[in-house]
Each structure stands twice: as structure tokens, then as C-alpha cells.
Amino acid sequence: MKLAEAKAQFISSWGAFATHWGINRTMAQIHALLLISPNPITQDDIMEQLNISRGNVNMNTRELIDWGLVDRVLVPGERKEFFSAEKDIWKVSTQIIKERKRRELDPMLKLLAQLEKIEGDKKDKDTQQFIDTVQGIKKLGSQADKMLDVMIKAEENWITGSLLKFFK
Amino acid sequence: MKLAEAKAQFISSWGAFATHWGINRTMAQIHALLLISPNPITQDDIMEQLNISRGNVNMNTRELIDWGLVDRVLVPGERKEFFSAEKDIWKVSTQIIKERKRRELDPMLKLLAQLEKIEGDKKDKDTQQFIDTVQGIKKLGSQADKMLDVMIKAEENWITGSLLKFFK
DNA sequence: ATTAACTTTCATAAATTATTGAAAATTCAA
DNA sequence: TTGAATTTTCAATAATTTATGAAAGTTAAT
Numbered sequence: 001m002k003l004a005e006a007k008a009q010f011i012s013s014w015g016a017f018a019t020h021w022g023i024n025r026t027m028a029q030i031h032a033l034l035l036i037s038p039n040p041i042t043q044d045d046i047m048e049q050l051n052i053s054r055g056n057v058n059m060n061t062r063e064l065i066d067w068g069l070v071d072r073v074l075v076p077g078e079r080k081e082f083f084s085a086e087k088d089i090w091k092v093s094t095q096i097i098k099e100r101k102r103r104e105l106d107p108m109l110k111l112l113a114q115l116e117k118i119e120g121d122k123k124d125k126d127t128q129q130f131i132d133t134v135q136g137i138k139k140l141g142s143q144a145d146k147m148l149d150v151m152i153k154a155e156e157n158w159i160t161g162s163l164l165k166f167f168k
Numbered sequence: 169m170k171l172a173e174a175k176a177q178f179i180s181s182w183g184a185f186a187t188h189w190g191i192n193r194t195m196a197q198i199h200a201l202l203l204i205s206p207n208p209i210t211q212d213d214i215m216e217q218l219n220i221s222r223g224n225v226n227m228n229t230r231e232l233i234d235w236g237l238v239d240r241v242l243v244p245g246e247r248k249e250f251f252s253a254e255k256d257i258w259k260v261s262t263q264i265i266k267e268r269k270r271r272e273l274d275p276m277l278k279l280l281a282q283l284e285k286i287e288g289d290k291k292d293k294d295t296q297q298f299i300d301t302v303q304g305i306k307k308l309g310s311q312a313d314k315m316l317d318v319m320i321k322a323e324e325n326w327i328t329g330s331l332l333k334f335f336k
Numbered sequence: 337a338t339t340a341a342c343t344t345t346c347a348t349a350a351a352t353t354a355t356t357g358a359a360a361a362t363t364c365a366a
Numbered sequence: 367t368t369g370a371a372t373t374t375t376c377a378a379t380a381a382t383t384t385a386t387g388a389a390a391g392t393t394a395a396t
Contacts (some may be wrong), residue, residue, distance in 0.1 A: 001282070003288045003294065010302065038296070052385075053387065089304035108181075124171075128206070193354085226374060
């Protein structure tokens with residue numbers, strides 16, 4: 001396989017995978033493009049390479065910056081803005097974990113804490129099942145929360161370094 | 169908060185969270201409803217409780233069964249089919265991990281293995297960055313793959329039981 | 337201050353995804 | 367068998383999400 005073909009394949013597949021994870025296809029494709037670009041590139045570069053509009057690039061680069069995965073870079077002597085992605089995949093995954101935890105897990109745990117303390121007859125089967133379910137999810141969520149905190153703080157190759165050896 | 173209100177809140181929020189994870193809102197709501205229902209319920213029950221059409225219920229219960237999260241249950245003396253969800257949250261999470269791994273991670277690793285072996289000048293900056301990126305993701309993916317396998321096989325509360333103690 | 341380069345906004349359009357509901361298929365009791 | 371109860375299918379439609387592009391806004395060199 002030639003480089004150009006492989007690049008296209010990578011960008012396109014990355015976008016497809018992303019849609020299974022609640023992430024906008026184009027945002028993922030821009031991220032993929034930036035990941036394989038050795039040097040920072042411009043809005044126009046992205047428009048051209050992915051065949052998308054200026055507004056679309058603007059909106060999705062902003063989102064990527066918001067996620068802490070991409071930076072604006074100033075290139076001396078250039079008027080245009082350049083974009084550059086964090087290339088260290090471990091840092092990328094840590095950053096994504098951190099953000100999703102903050103945006104989704106934390107609010108969910110907050111909600112479950114509310115739902116847990118409903119008023120009502122604890123002997124009622126419906127009430128009982130509701131409480132059991134909410135508590136179960138809350139417990140799982142809290143544990144996951146703690147584990148993710150550890151992972152975020154851990155060293156680059158936390159999995160190889162410690163986790164796997166432990167389980168062997 | 170009253171039970172009815174809490175139930176409605178739970179179902180609605182569960183659906184909202186799901187959309188952030190590439191999961192159909194209605195499918196998640198049906199799952200939530202089944203999780204808090206102490207006894208198996210019918211297609212008509214679901215239609216009524218969630219105000220959705222028969223076709224919609226049919227399609228999404230099938231999908232939930234496909235994911236291994238819900239079962240059809242025969243109730244003696246009843247003509248209709250009943251549905252029941254696995255209530256053990258740890259089993260539920262394990263099952264979801266297993267399925268997503270199979271459906272998404274495994275194919276992704278397969279693709280990356282292909283892309284890794286492109287032909288071209290390894291000294292070229294673009295080629296170099298492409299290979300680095302693909303290899304980095306592949307490495308991360310493989311490690312995650314192994315970790316998830318361990319988690320799937322581990323006992324009920326894998327996190328408390330082993331992971332967390334180890335990191336303390 | 338002017339202006340050309342560049343970026344952002346946002347109303348509208350396009351594409352995608354989810355839902356409906358009625359017809360077809362299936363199941364099962366009599 | 368028959369037919370009533372129930373489930374499934376799927377073309378049509380609705381809802382949601384994403385993309386466009388031209389106008390408005392910003393920036394910085396002169």
C-alpha cells in the first residue's frame with residue numbers, strides 16, 4: 001500500500017470509528033489528519049485535504065482545541081494560524097479520558113446520588129428494584145471513576161508497566 | 169422525590185447519556201426501563217411507558233438482545249412475549265465491554281496492522297510520522313485489548329478487588 | 337485610518353439517523 | 367385448518383445532526 005492510500009484509509013476509518021463513540025465524523029478526521037502531519041497545517045490545508053468548508057473546519061478545530069487535543073500554533077513570518085495535534089498517543093488517551101470523565105461520568109454520578117434518596121416504601125418491589133439498580137450503577141460508576149483517576153495520573157505505559165504484570 | 173418522578177428522570181437521563189456514547193437514545197431508555205422493572209414486561213408495556221411505536225420497540229429490543237443485555241422470557245399461561253434485562257450491573261458492564269471490544273477494537277487493530285506496513289522511504293518525514301502514529305495507536309490499542317480481556321474474565325468487582333488495591 | 341488577509345458566525349441546506357404504522361408474516365389455541 | 371393474537375418488516379416520514387458559504391467581525395501591516 002502506498003502512503004497516500006494509507007493516509008486516506010486512516011483518516012476515513014478513524015472518522016467511521018468515531019461515530020460509534022458519539023464523536024462527530026469530521027472532527028475525528030481532522031484530528032487524524034493532524035496526527036499524521038509532521039508539521040502544523042492551516043485551515044486551508046484542512047479544507048483542501050478533507051474537502052470540507054471553512055466554517056466546518058473552524059467549528060471542529062475549535063472543538064478539538066476545547067478537548068485539549070489540538071493547539072493553535074504561530075509560525076513566525078506567517079499571517080495565517082496553524083494547527084498542531086498532540087502526537088503522544090498516551091497523552092491523547094489520557095486527555096480524552098479526563099474530558100469524558102468530567103463531562104459525562106461526574107454529572108452522572110451526581111444524578112444517581114439524587115435518585116438514590118427517593119422517598120417511599122422500601123418494601124415495595126418497584127421501589128426496591130429502582131434503588132438496587134441506581135445503587136448498583138452508582139457503585140460501578142464510582143469505582144470506574146477512581147480507576148480512571150489512577151490511570152490519568154499514571155505513567156506513560158501504565159498498562160504494560162503495572163496492570164498486566166499484576167494480573168499475570 | 170417520588171418514585172414515579174425518579175423513574176422518569178432515570179430513564180430520560182440514561183437515554184441522554186447514551187447518545188454521547190454512540191448508542192441510540194430509545195434503546196438506552198428501553199434498557200433503563202427494563203433495569204428498574206422487577207418483573208419481565210411486554211412490548212405493549214414498553215410502548216405505553218415510553219410512548220413509542222410498536223416497530224420501534226421491536227427493533228430496539230432485538231438490538232438489546234443482540235448485545236446480550238436483554239432476554240425474551242416466556243411467562244406460563246401468557247400468549248405474549250416478555251422481556252427481562254440482566255440486573256447485575258457488573259455483568260452488564262462486562263457484556264458491554266466484551267461486545268464493543270469485538271465490534272470496534274478488534275477491527276481497528278486489524279486495520280492498523282495493515283496500515284503499518286506501507287511501502288515507502290522511511291526517511292521521509294510524512295512517512296515517518298504516519299508510521300509513528302499508526303504504531304502508537306496500535307500499541308495503545310493492543311494494551312487496552314489485553315486489559316479489557318483481563319477485566320472481562322475477572323470476578324464481579326474487579327476494580328475494588330484487585331485494580332485499586334494494587335495502585336494504593 | 338485604511339485596507340487586505342484572515343477568522344468567525346449563523347441562517348439555511350443537506351445528510352444522516354430514528355420513528356411510525358400499516359401490511360405481511362408468524363404463532364398457537366381450538 | 368381457521369382465525370385471532372401477536373410479532374416483524376419496511377417504505378414513508380419525521381427528527382436530529384452536520385455542513386455550507388456568504389456576510390460580519392477581527393487583526394495587523396502600512
